[in-house]
Amino acid sequence: MANGILVYIEHVDGKINRASLEAVRAAQLIAGQTGQEISAVVLGQGIGDIANEIAGKKLNSVYTVENDWLKTYTADGVTHALRQVIEQTQPALVLLTHTYEVRDFAPKLAASMNRVLVGDCISFRIENGKAVFTRQVFQGKLAADVVPVGDTPHFVSFQIGSYRGDESEAGQASVSALTVNLDADLVRQQPEERFKEAKAAVDLSQAPLIVSVGRGIKEQKNIEIVKQLAEAFGAELAASRPICDNEWLPMDRQIGSSGQTVAPKLYMAIGISGAIQHLVGMKGARTIVAINKDPEAPIFEIADYGIVGDLFEIVPALTAEAKK
Amino acid sequence: MKIIVCLKQVPKNDSILRINDQGNWIQDRDLTYEINESDAYGLEAALQLKEKQGGEVIALSLGPARVQSVIKEALARGADRGIHLEDPAFDKLDAYGIAAVISAAAKAEGFDLLLTGLQSDDYGFAQTGVIAAELLGLPHATIVMDVQPGDGSLRVKRELENGYFQWVSMPAPAVLTIQSGINTLRYATLKGIMGAKKKEIKKLDVTALGIDKAALAPRMEFLRVYVPQKSKQTQFIEGSPAEIAASLMEKLRNEARVF
Known part of the structure; x- marks a missing residue:
């Protein structure tokens, strides 16, 4: 009989991806209401330190799998290894954080076991003893309450930032090694070294004030008015992805899941609708100001101050006011 | 190189969304639609690969009659032919169901490369391409920025988090999910629009695809949708x-x- 929660721990270059601790925290909160046991699994090579760090969390057990084929992440390698771990440990719920890595393998893993993955959830609650998961649809404009259907294990991933990893409770879990079988036929992807395109010249993560521009600016030449506002504020200039894709600003100014993550005192979002990929990069800001013509834009969900209107009128007025 | 590119039709980005009477999805009426953003980049990637390598681009879409406009747009931009997957049984499928139908159609057609966008702008599951790869028994890569076809293999550039990238090689055929913004989308020319009228759109339903309806059973239930x-x-x-x-x-x- 399947029961318990299994949490997938992601790591790179010998370090835990801190986002995985958010799944640990989510598991602790769910278990607090359901009484389930929690285990965590670390796959890789030379992962003793990572396993020990995770074993310092309030969990029942930590499973480690050391295998040559898991030295570097591949979708095939992790899928087959994790599937064998699940078959050996029989969890009812597998929790993951919705990182790029999880997006790459988790749908395959769930499908290979003929099970459901409810992906990119933002919260859970227990209704009549059953977990209900909330996920965003239409790029955050609407929310949906969803329950997984069919046999367990159910797979659920939580959006980055949904739970506080630093609030995960400490404890002492036992660590035990599991064995899986992998070979060259199973692992078809051959990854090369990870690399960065260009050295990030600007470290926006330390900037106290950030003025950020998005698609609403319409044309490259219009960015000048936002630049002037940033200068008047003494703030760093940043952008959402479409601006950097168009090369209107360099990529090292990009905020979001594929760019930098920031938590400044002030984040001013100008003409940024607030796609999830952008929000995960800035929602930790202490004060958020949003200027957008669309009152329904998701950016207003997280803004402290909202201005619905024409940025081409409001931004120059703000610059003038800031210079007073 | 034979490329199938999956195109989802979604409500336009600036649509005003109204909740349906059951409270579990949106009202369909009065909506205008467009090609899902990352799928449009998948189509462009397919067309550019064809221009370099030769071969064929097949535009595939699943949905009611209205999704033919997405296929026609792709044909006008340069795709060679279309596949329209239409059946009442395909209504409101989840990611697994959509992937099951797409993979059945792709398998019957045969291909070197199956492309999808990295996620849809409506449900946002980010799963369809990856599940299709699993059901087809093929390797895959997600969040792909660049594709270099080789002899019976592929080398693709993946986007990772925090500004990192990675090249990954794998045998072909394979399934790739394409990131938005990786290329510059072309517009359909008047010549393209005229030429598209002569191009074939093959319609396939659940019977023609030989799909077991049990595979399409929902794996998650939407209890309610709300602001x-x-x-x-x-x-x-x-x-x-x-x-x-x-x-x-x-x-x-x-x-x-x-x-």
């Missing part, structure tokens, strides 16, 4: 631009104390 509650109370500032500017600066200085 999200705000996690923060937003203060909206109104007035003339000058009044807004003065009021915001005052609040930032004295209330939020950021200056």
Whole structure:
């Protein structure tokens, strides 16, 4: 009989991806209401330190799998290894954080076991003893309450930032090694070294004030008015992805899941609708100001101050006011 | 190189969405539609690969009669033919169901490369391409920025988090999910639009595809759909631009104390 929660721990270059601790925290909160046991699994090579760090969390057990084929992440390698771990440990719920890595393998893993993955959830609650998961649809404009259907294990991933990893409770879990079988036929992807395109010249993560521009600016030449506002504020200039894709600003100014993550005192979002990929990069800001013509834009969900209107009128007025 | 590119039709980005009477999805009526954003980049990637390598681009879409406009748009931009997967049984499928139908159609057609966008702008599962790869028994890569075809193999550039990238090689055929913004989308030319009228769109339903309807059973239930509650109370500032500017600066200085 399947029961318990299994949490997938992601790591790179010998370090835990801190986002995985958010799944640990989510598991602790769910278990607090359901009484389930929690285990965590670390796959890789030379992962003793990572396993020990995770074993310092309030969990029942930590499973480690050391295998040559898991030295570097591949979708095939992790899928087959994790599937064998699940078959050996029989969890009812597998929790993951919705990182790029999880997006790459988790749908395959769930499908290979003929099970459901409810992906990119933002919260859970227990209704009549059953977990209900909330996920965003239409790029955050609407929310949906969803329950997984069919046999367990159910797979659920939580959006980055949904739970506080630093609030995960400490404890002492036992660590035990599991064995899986992998070979060259199973692992078809051959990854090369990870690399960065260009050295990030600007470290926006330390900037106290950030003025950020998005698609609403319409044309490259219009960015000048936002630049002037940033200068008047003494703030760093940043952008959402479409601006950097168009090369209107360099990529090292990009905020979001594929760019930098920031938590400044002030984040001013100008003409940024607030796609999830952008929000995960800035929602930790202490004060958020949003200027957008669309009152329904998701950016207003997280803004402290909202201005619905024409940025081409409001931004120059703000610059003038800031210079007073 | 034979490329099948999957194109989902989604409500336009700026659509006003109304919840349906059951409270579990949106109302279909009065919506206008467009090609899902990342799928459009998948189509462009397919067309550019064909221009370099030769071969064929097949535009595939699943949905009611209205999705033919997406296929026609792809044909006008340069795709060679279309496949329209239409059946009442395909209504409101989840990611697994959509992947099951797409993979059945792709398998019957045969291909070197199956492309999807990295996620849809409506459900946003980010799963369809990866599940299709699993059901087809093929390797895959997600969040792909660049594709270099080799002899019976592929080398693709994946986007990772925090500004990292990675090249990954794998045998072909394979399934790739394409990131938005990786190329410059082309517009359909008048010649393209005229030429598209002569191109074939093959329609396939659940019987023609030989799909076991049990595979399409929902794996998740949408209990309710609603406008999200705000996690923060937003203060909206109104007035003339000058009044807004003065009021915001005052609040930032004295209330939020950021200056």
